[in-house]
Amino acid sequence: MKPLQGTKVELRPVATPDDIEILQRVVREPEVAAWWSPPEDFGGMLAVVHEGEVIGAVQYDEETDPEFRHASIDIFLSARHHGKGLGSDTVRTLARWLIHERGHHRLTIDPAAANEAAIRCYAGVGFRPVGVMRAYALDHTTGTWQDGLLMDLLADELT
Template sequence: MAGIIEGPRVRLRPLTERDRDRARDILATPEVAQWWGDAEEEADGLLAAEAGFSSYAIEFDGETVGLIQSFEELEPQYRHAGIDIAVDPRWHGRGFGAEAIRVLAAHLFAQGHHRLTIDPAVANTRAVHVYEKLGFRPVGVMRSYERGPDGTWHDGLLMDLLAGELVDGLADCPA
């Protein structure tokens, strides 16, 4: 099981069943649901104990302000990890999402990963901007990558970050 990861302001704590309602509430906000889909199904997915997946509550001053997940490809010739994140819109613009990504990325690099991926919707320009500020680079557009809540297919942007490319400063990374 994943442990607690501390950042300068945020604390990443493994999600447990007691987080189900808060996770669902965050994922049900319109600003998050447009990118994540059905809140109940997504909360179930975050709480499922699948090998290679770790899900965390993003806490600030004891309050859960978001959710973050990592998944690991453990096949030696393709070893890397990926990140997904959702921040409660009430906490947008304060840098908590950027810090959570940064501390989880540093943790994953320390665990031996040399490359991280993240795959926002192309239309999620706010997220893409934050990921670029952290050092992620666009790799390519995945056409008709995911089905949106409206039932139509949407393009995704594959982005990656290599060890040594993570930007240290968080001041310019509000998320």
């Protein structure tokens, strides 16, 4: 996959041991760890690069059954880059690629229902709440089940 260029970020495959080392540090930041458990493997993720620096990662998954074809997105960024529009640019860049290059008509994203900053970010790109998924994800820090918010975006709603 060739890199995807956003307005502020570039998305490229996680490819080097340095990428992995940086991402392992990022997912341990308290502001990130509150919402993300450290993945076992960063393979298949795209590094989010801003001004030459890896600042996080984004991943997608594709449902290929023609009757249910859609894609989903998941993202984390270093806390020092929160609130700068980089998350929105990342999600928008990947969404455009999934819609225009991969042919998806619908995308989903599923932040924790309590993650208000993420929800605002995704809504700014055009994602709309579909509903709350009760006891959706196990919180790795507390061992309790947390609600998730299912959001979706149709191709013609992308901002």
